Amino acid sequence: MNQSIKSLLLCSIGILISGIATAQVDKTSELFKTLKAKDSILFKIGFNKCKVEQSAALMFDDLEFYHDSSGFSNSKKEFIEAMKSGICKEDNPEKVYRFLVEESLEVFPMFDNGELYGALQNGKHFFSTDKSMTYENSDNYALFSHLWIIEDNEWKLKRVISYNHVSKE
Known part of the structure; x- marks a missing residue:
């Protein structure tokens, strides 16, 4: 086997191994369960019940929220104010609720030197x-895609991308 084929083979094996090492975690893992619970606090409590301060506790102050149709929020404060004056406004006649499509949820761990x-x-x-x-x-x-970061042994939300909003109408 010539050297270039050996190199290509070794490179391919390395890519396969690195892909396996960073694959989605099992839905029964602690990491998956932890972040699914955080999702529930953000949405079942913060969004659906408008207990915004409870979900705010899970966010970094420099939270960035990207939405494909309503724009960009550059901080937790800005995001919370938008929630309180929008979807969670007291006199909102058509409160919207968010529901997770359970089987769609995926979690991919991120490592720094292991x-x-x-x-x-x-x-x-x-x-x-x-x-x-x-x-x-x-x-x-x-x-949606949420980037969660561990700070002081707590998971906190750093970045949110909400995209591909579709209406079947």
Whole structure:
């Protein structure tokens, strides 16, 4: 076997091994369960029940929130103010609720020299003014990516990308 083929083979094996090492964690793992619980605090409590301060505790002050149709927030403060004056406004006649598409949730750990420092959480969610809506009947859904970072042994939300908002109408 010539040297270039050996090099190509070794490079391919390295890529395969690195891909395996950074694959999605199992849905029964502690990391997956922890970040799924954080997602629940953000949305079931913060978004759906408008207890915004509880979800704010999970965010870095320099939170960046990117939304494909409503723009960009450059801080936790800005994001929380937008929540309070928008979706969680007291006199909001059409409160929208967020629901996770459970089977879509994925978590990818991030390491620095073998030490876990963060994770990327991806999934699909849908929105409705009807609390009993199911994904199959929903007409408004999107994809999301959350970058979680460990700070002082706590998971905190650093970046949010909410994209591909689609209406079936």
